[in-house]
Amino acid sequence: MYPTSPIISAKALTRTYSPGTSTIIGINEINLEVFPGQIVVLKGNSGSGKSTLLSLIAGLDHPTRGELTVANHDLKTATPTALTRYRRDVVGMVFQSFNLLPTLNVLENVCLPGLLAGHPDSRVRAKANELLEWLELKSRLHHRPSELSGGEMQRTAIARALINDPTLILADEPTGNLDSCNGKIVIDLLVDLNRHQGRTVIIATHSKLADPYATLQIYLRDGTITKKTCQR
Numbered sequence: 001m002y003p004t005s006p007i008i009s010a011k012a013l014t015r016t017y018s019p020g021t022s023t024i025i026g027i028n029e030i031n032l033e034v035f036p037g038q039i040v041v042l043k044g045n046s047g048s049g050k051s052t053l054l055s056l057i058a059g060l061d062h063p064t065r066g067e068l069t070v071a072n073h074d075l076k077t078a079t080p081t082a083l084t085r086y087r088r089d090v091v092g093m094v095f096q097s098f099n100l101l102p103t104l105n106v107l108e109n110v111c112l113p114g115l116l117a118g119h120p121d122s123r124v125r126a127k128a129n130e131l132l133e134w135l136e137l138k139s140r141l142h143h144r145p146s147e148l149s150g151g152e153m154q155r156t157a158i159a160r161a162l163i164n165d166p167t168l169i170l171a172d173e174p175t176g177n178l179d180s181c182n183g184k185i186v187i188d189l190l191v192d193l194n195r196h197q198g199r200t201v202i203i204a205t206h207s208k209l210a211d212p213y214a215t216l217q218i219y220l221r222d223g224t225i226t227k228k229t230c231q232r
């Protein structure tokens with residue numbers, strides 16, 4: 001049912017941290033294939049390696065060992081310039097703490113990655129307006145993040161993640177700072193982006209909200225995959 005080549009391929013992917021003389025395992029020897037159009041839920045206790053794995057896939061961090069290819073980009077050997085382009089063009093990232101810039105309003109926060117990518121101002125603004133309308137934030141365009149509810153902040157962050165039309169959306173605990181109603185709205189939006197727009201979505205979460213929609217559930221413990229459940 002999915003295309004035969006994976007969008008994400010990890011082989012013996014390992015990230016360790018070496019503060020001082022100790023070695024801490026982030027993830028260890030992960031083998032993984034994710035196919036275009038899948039919706040993946042990453043599960044595991046605190047410290048099991050979910051954020052480490054997402055950061056590597058996002059190109060925000062660099063593997064210690066192993067191989068990682070995403071959308072034909074070899075992230076192990078990519079130059080800093082290639083990684084910047086990859087993060088900008090391929091990935092949309094949503095975080096638990098929203099990570100909006102406090103001095104910019106909603107519209108400016110959403111437009112920023114599009115403008116940094118060098119797209120024409122008018123096109124970026126039109127796309128941002130369209131996304132913010134879809135996310136029911138049209139009445140909040142000129143509000144700063146501090147003037148928004150948690151749900152509104154996360155919807156703004158989703159719009160920002162979509163401004164450059166990424167094929168891959170990575171969400172690290174996106175409902176962690178939201179009540180259950182807003183958490184459900186955010187998961188429904190991520191599911192919609194997967195089902196109706198064909199984007200590949202990976203959600204790291206302690207919540208069960210996304211479970212019914214997952215095509216692949218990955219369980220991590222101490223940096224290794226203990227179980228994978230493919231649901232269709």
Ligand SMILES: Nc1ncnc2c1ncn2[C@@H]1O[C@H](COP(=O)(O)OP(=O)(O)OP(=O)(O)O)[C@@H](O)[C@H]1O
Pocket residue numbers: 017018019024025026027044045046047048049050051052053
């Ligand atoms: N920068 C770092 N320096 C040292 N150790 C780190 C660093 N980042 C993560 N770790 C360690 O790597 C392991 C995996 O952490 P990670 O943040 O990936 O877990 P997680 O599954 O996302 O946890 P949570 O559910 O609490 O978000 C943990 O033991 C953590 O302490």
Ligand SMILES: [Mg+2]
Pocket residue numbers: 050051052172173
């Ligand atoms: Mg985490």
